[in-house]
Amino acid sequence: MSFANLKSKRQGKSSRSYVTSTDSFRESHSTTISEAVHSSDPKQSNPDNASIVYQDIPNNVEMRVLSVAGRGLFAKNSIKAGSVIISLRPHSFALASQYLDSHCSACAAAPNSGLLRCTGCRTVWYCNATCQKNDWLLHRLECSALVNWAKSAPSKSLSVPSDAVRCLGRILWQKERKGFDSSWSKEIDALQSHRHSLQPRVVENNTHLAHSLVRYLGLSSPGELSKFDISSAGDLTDLISRFVTNTFALTSPSLTPVGVSVSPLVALFNHSCDPDAVIVFPRSSQNSAEEPRMQVIALRDISPYEEILTSYVDTTLPRSLRQAALQETYDFICQCKLCHDDKKVDPRESIWCPKSCGGMCSAPSDESKIFQCAKCHTVVPAPESIADALRIGQEALEKASSIQVTNYVKALQLTTNIIPILVSAGLTPSCHPLLALTGLHKTLLLSSFSEDMSQELLDETIRTAAKHYAGLSTLLLDGHPVRAVALAELGKLLAVDEPSPATSLAANVAFPPTGPPRLKAAYETLVRARNEVMIGFGRDNDGGELGRNIRETLVSLEKELGVWTQGIHNTLQNLSKSMKMNNN
Numbered sequence: 001m002s003f004a005n006l007k008s009k010r011q012g013k014s015s016r017s018y019v020t021s022t023d024s025f026r027e028s029h030s031t032t033i034s035e036a037v038h039s040s041d042p043k044q045s046n047p048d049n050a051s052i053v054y055q056d057i058p059n060n061v062e063m064r065v066l067s068v069a070g071r072g073l074f075a076k077n078s079i080k081a082g083s084v085i086i087s088l089r090p091h092s093f094a095l096a097s098q099y100l101d102s103h104c105s106a107c108a109a110a111p112n113s114g115l116l117r118c119t120g121c122r123t124v125w126y127c128n129a130t131c132q133k134n135d136w137l138l139h140r141l142e143c144s145a146l147v148n149w150a151k152s153a154p155s156k157s158l159s160v161p162s163d164a165v166r167c168l169g170r171i172l173w174q175k176e177r178k179g180f181d182s183s184w185s186k187e188i189d190a191l192q193s194h195r196h197s198l199q200p201r202v203v204e205n206n207t208h209l210a211h212s213l214v215r216y217l218g219l220s221s222p223g224e225l226s227k228f229d230i231s232s233a234g235d236l237t238d239l240i241s242r243f244v245t246n247t248f249a250l251t252s253p254s255l256t257p258v259g260v261s262v263s264p265l266v267a268l269f270n271h272s273c274d275p276d277a278v279i280v281f282p283r284s285s286q287n288s289a290e291e292p293r294m295q296v297i298a299l300r301d302i303s304p305y306e307e308i309l310t311s312y313v314d315t316t317l318p319r320s321l322r323q324a325a326l327q328e329t330y331d332f333i334c335q336c337k338l339c340h341d342d343k344k345v346d347p348r349e350s351i352w353c354p355k356s357c358g359g360m361c362s363a364p365s366d367e368s369k370i371f372q373c374a375k376c377h378t379v380v381p382a383p384e385s386i387a388d389a390l391r392i393g394q395e396a397l398e399k400a401s402s403i404q405v406t407n408y409v410k411a412l413q414l415t416t417n418i419i420p421i422l423v424s425a426g427l428t429p430s431c432h433p434l435l436a437l438t439g440l441h442k443t444l445l446l447s448s449f450s451e452d453m454s455q456e457l458l459d460e461t462i463r464t465a466a467k468h469y470a471g472l473s474t475l476l477l478d479g480h481p482v483r484a485v486a487l488a489e490l491g492k493l494l495a496v497d498e499p500s501p502a503t504s505l506a507a508n509v510a511f512p513p514t515g516p517p518r519l520k521a522a523y524e525t526l527v528r529a530r531n532e533v534m535i536g537f538g539r540d541n542d543g544g545e546l547g548r549n550i551r552e553t554l555v556s557l558e559k560e561l562g563v564w565t566q567g568i569h570n571t572l573q574n575l576s577k578s579m580k581m582n583n584n
């Protein structure tokens, strides 16, 4: 449910690093393109990969080749936080199956209503005839493939191929259409492949993907793939490996993953767990033919010659989980500062000092052996019980995440029960899995608004949203889009209504406040959220769709605050008049 709906409903009811960014590292490890071309390192040995000219590469960015990470993109001039470094339409994208009927398959917009369904495949939807026309050259081929797939599907739930299969199909049809020697196709072919070093689980998934692709394209054998310039099983393995290593989530302006996307230029950014840039889809263009626009935005000021690094994984996760995900999907061991800083307590794996001095201790893990407060050095008395709480918390997180769509009531019961256990074990708000459980709890509470519109539920959701933001803000840079979205959500929840203190059941609780202070808190939170959104979703975009949305909410809050202020002003005036009359 949108916040706007929530507000009106309630009113109706009651009132992808490893690389340090130091110059010394860069100078000793980066090579020129010609050195790379002649290098024997597998990551540098393909001359086409290193010398390829990318169509959309902006003037302020250059490609260099590093001995550890292969190609990467570097700033040529200084770049300010919040600047759009790259803005382009991805080579290909596909919506996840559950978003096909709520999003336009041409521009990825999500209008509240009015989408038109393709009468051929009855699977994809468009904003209007213009979007349908814009997509027709490709959808023409996709349409019959979708119909044939559905005909042979064993069940209704499997009647549409996955977004990965559909995206790969689009890439091959587009290559065929544009020509295998076109720069478009060459950019796709130059994506990095890990064909020779895949882990068994990845091989299994990739094989499954390859079989589905062949079936989707309507081919009776892999041999028929030659019409797509794929002449051997090795070529097919390469294609799938390239796709898996270089695909990004297509996200909504509030960061919900709604599909997959591929841009060879954006795929050149290497990974750091402490990135200086992010990839978002802010929806800033007025022209739907230009959307979805994928943008790389600077999270902090970047110096000339510094490498621009994005993160391939959720950086709120502890090191062991980040490393495992990077190794499995991207085939490297991250050497970034965050992964190698053993001296400090990592807030992702931290508990409060047992003596409550305000300091933090490392939470028990396979990696850490000393559990004492970093500030007062008090030793944690029973690390085993905290380790148990962490393990139970991780299990609950996995269970609740897996059933959140099919059985959100049960998922909510799980998060409701486990969070207090983790809090009483001393976990800090940024500690995993407490932070992830708090975020999931907030999402589940929001889902239950469709059934329960009570003040208690709203206030509980606001408190959860505040705790979630507190945890995120410890870990992520000011303006990180994940943080910005969480703050915007908190502000909008505060803006839903302003219960009067007399009737509110939460009147005795300090947060969230009631009456005009609630409106004021909403206003101030949204002003801060707007500042963060301007960084994470780009200043030049005015923060994109989310930035525009916050601005509109701020305008209406200003009006409401004005009414309250005027009301108070009038009451005070009446009061002083009646006091004067009484005195007379």
Ligand SMILES: C[S@@+](CC[C@H](N)C(=O)[O-])C[C@H]1O[C@@H](n2cnc3c(N)ncnc32)[C@H](O)[C@@H]1O
Binding pocket: 016, 017, 018, 019, 068, 069, 070, 071, 072, 191, 192, 245, 246, 267, 268, 269, 270, 271, 272, 329, 330, 331, 332, 333, 334, 335
């Ligand atoms: C999306 S691509 C990035 C561009 C890639 N370097 C290239 O030459 O095409 C991801 C791959 O780059 C390499 N890579 C990215 N970040 C890395 C890092 N921090 N350390 C080592 N290798 C990295 C890994 O091989 C990874 O699978």
